[in-house]
Amino acid sequence: MLKASDLKWWQKTIAYEVYPKSFLDTKGQGTGTIAGIASKLDYLRSLGVGAIWITPCYKSPMVDNGYDIEDYYAIDESFGTMEDMDALINEGNEKGVRVVMDLVFNHTSDQCPWFVESRASRDNPKADWYIWRDAKPDGSAPTNWRSIFGGSAWEWCKERQQYYLHTFAKQQPDVNWECPELRRALFDVANFWADKGVGGFRIDAITYIKKPAVFEDGPADGEDGLYPVHAATANTPGILDFLHEFKAAVCDGRDIFTVGEANGVSADELDVWVGENGVFDLLFEFSHTHVPMGDAELWCRPATWTLTDLKRALSASQASTATNGWYPAFFENHDQPRSTVNFFPAGTPVKPASKALGTVLLMQRGTPFVMQGEELGYGNAEWSSPDEFDDVQTKGQYEFALSEGDTPEQALAACRRFSRDNARTPMQWDASAYAGFSTAKPWLPVHEGYAEENVEAETADPASTLSWYRKLAALRLSRDELLAGDYAELMAESEQVYAYRRQGEKSAAVVLANLSNEAATYDAALVEGMELLAGSHGETELGALRPLEAVVFGTGEA
Numbered sequence: 001m002l003k004a005s006d007l008k009w010w011q012k013t014i015a016y017e018v019y020p021k022s023f024l025d026t027k028g029q030g031t032g033t034i035a036g037i038a039s040k041l042d043y044l045r046s047l048g049v050g051a052i053w054i055t056p057c058y059k060s061p062m063v064d065n066g067y068d069i070e071d072y073y074a075i076d077e078s079f080g081t082m083e084d085m086d087a088l089i090n091e092g093n094e095k096g097v098r099v100v101m102d103l104v105f106n107h108t109s110d111q112c113p114w115f116v117e118s119r120a121s122r123d124n125p126k127a128d129w130y131i132w133r134d135a136k137p138d139g140s141a142p143t144n145w146r147s148i149f150g151g152s153a154w155e156w157c158k159e160r161q162q163y164y165l166h167t168f169a170k171q172q173p174d175v176n177w178e179c180p181e182l183r184r185a186l187f188d189v190a191n192f193w194a195d196k197g198v199g200g201f202r203i204d205a206i207t208y209i210k211k212p213a214v215f216e217d218g219p220a221d222g223e224d225g226l227y228p229v230h231a232a233t234a235n236t237p238g239i240l241d242f243l244h245e246f247k248a249a250v251c252d253g254r255d256i257f258t259v260g261e262a263n264g265v266s267a268d269e270l271d272v273w274v275g276e277n278g279v280f281d282l283l284f285e286f287s288h289t290h291v292p293m294g295d296a297e298l299w300c301r302p303a304t305w306t307l308t309d310l311k312r313a314l315s316a317s318q319a320s321t322a323t324n325g326w327y328p329a330f331f332e333n334h335d336q337p338r339s340t341v342n343f344f345p346a347g348t349p350v351k352p353a354s355k356a357l358g359t360v361l362l363m364q365r366g367t368p369f370v371m372q373g374e375e376l377g378y379g380n381a382e383w384s385s386p387d388e389f390d391d392v393q394t395k396g397q398y399e400f401a402l403s404e405g406d407t408p409e410q411a412l413a414a415c416r417r418f419s420r421d422n423a424r425t426p427m428q429w430d431a432s433a434y435a436g437f438s439t440a441k442p443w444l445p446v447h448e449g450y451a452e453e454n455v456e457a458e459t460a461d462p463a464s465t466l467s468w469y470r471k472l473a474a475l476r477l478s479r480d481e482l483l484a485g486d487y488a489e490l491m492a493e494s495e496q497v498y499a500y501r502r503q504g505e506k507s508a509a510v511v512l513a514n515l516s517n518e519a520a521t522y523d524a525a526l527v528e529g530m531e532l533l534a535g536s537h538g539e540t541e542l543g544a545l546r547p548l549e550a551v552v553f554g555t556g557e558a
């Protein structure tokens with residue numbers, strides 16, 4: 001059994017995702033800056049945060065808000081300069097908030113000089129750096145794969161008279177990892193950033209880097225006649241060889257951690273991906289976010305599900321990292337809707353829901369990842385028309401829903417429910433205009449509830465979601481069993497309560513969260529000999545939970 005003293009720094013901290021375009025604007029331009037992040041390090045420390053994953057802030061045409069990188073060695077002007085970034089990394093290291101950079105290594109922007117060169121001819125030095133294929137004899141695309149953002153995954157290039165593959169938007173051509181020079185170029189990028197003293201890397205869309213040996217059509221699953229590129233290419237055998245090479249070239253011998261984004265890897269495969277023999281320290285797999293969204297990730301065809309489905313997914317991930325590797329716990333990120341909407345039936349009161357789910361998150365075994373704004377406890381924004389969305393995927397999902405025969409109202413409802421823009425609205429600092437995020441009109445509308453749900457107001461309110469997060473963060477970081485102890489699910493059959501026990505070497509805690517909007521009961525023997533360490537509703541009656549109440553009990557010594 002592990003003890004807190006056995007853990008590495010990134011295992012005994014809380015990680016926080018910063019979406020830089022929406023965090024804090026110090027330039028009065030309506031989009032966030034690196035200097036804005038640096039000015040909030042003390043705020044992050046107050047939440048127990050020791051690592052911030054910053055989504056891409058490199059030079060980019062911003063078709064996918066930075067996930068289309070033009071220059072891996074430059075900061076996009078809108079965010080500031082390389083000096084600003086160096087200052088953030090250094091100041092963060094001094095204050096104990098280490099910067100985690102996002103490495104987008106499955107694709108670049110179509111404006112990246114590598115691609116500009118590659119597309120120019122079939123025999124230039126970078127001709128093989130991307131995935132080029134001839135047309136079918138009738139001139140159509142090489143396969144019927146649908147890109148993740150909708151439409152064909154192939155785009156025609158006049159100069160080469162060939163198609164290139166794009167798993168995501170057509171402005172995001174996939175690079176060719178089979179080409180050793182390309183791999184070397186990517187590893188150089190990672191080493192450049194590691195040498196600056198970052199605390200780690202989040203590695204984007206990593207399951208797509210290995211393509212199958214043979215490219216062939218798949219059975220259409222929509223009216224558009226296309227087959228999901230995900231089904232054709234995700235997690236292709238041989239992928240781990242590339243990643244072992246990455247690990248040896250970049251990570252070994254450094255005090256950093258890596259977290260791969262691995263849609264398509266299931267919990268039972270984790271042992272070859274993380275830990276002793278793995279390639280990363282942590283892996284974001286999506287078995288639990290797929291519970292409401294469905295594996296196909298078609299927003300107009302969501303899954304029907306119950307709480308036990310969600311709990312089973314989370315416990316399976318826990319089981320797969322119980323003795324090997326480490327789990328990155330999360331409910332939100334910049335690709336997900338707000339969790340208070342995603343994991344609860346419509347009409348559930350948002351504030352208590354956010355505290356109950358936040359309890360589940362912050363008490364899990366692993367390193368919790370909090371998405372900016374999640375700690376303030378609000379729901380999705382109120383989008384009234386499809387034109388209000390900025391996100392490239394939302395536009396694709398809207399079009400897809402229409403092509404499947406949905407009405408415009410139904411298509412909009414699906415986007416309101418699942419749009420990635422829900423997590424990307426500006427951070428809410430105070431009740432002033434634009435929530436204190438900027439003095440100029442922000443690039444996305446500020447969430448309607450910002451006058452109450454903001455950092456300033458919630459700091460002053462002991463019953464707020466933010467105060468609850470701070471309390472639980474401090475609790476987590478002070479108790480051995482919450483940091484390092486084992487995880488065992490309790491009441492697995494309950495459709496109301498998510499409960500688990502954290503067992504440490506000398507201490508234990510029991511977490512009970514009523515995720516339903518009705519009163520629930522539990523067997524008081526589960527917490528016998530323990531005291532209440534934290535209660536979302538204040539004092540609590542043993543054996544009973546009010547709607548959406550969450551409690552943490554623990555042994556006296558920790």
Ligand code: GLC
Pocket residue numbers: 064067068104168204205261334335
């Ligand atoms: C990842 C990112 C997402 C992005 C996509 C393409 O899934 O998290 O935001 O759109 O990769 O880079």
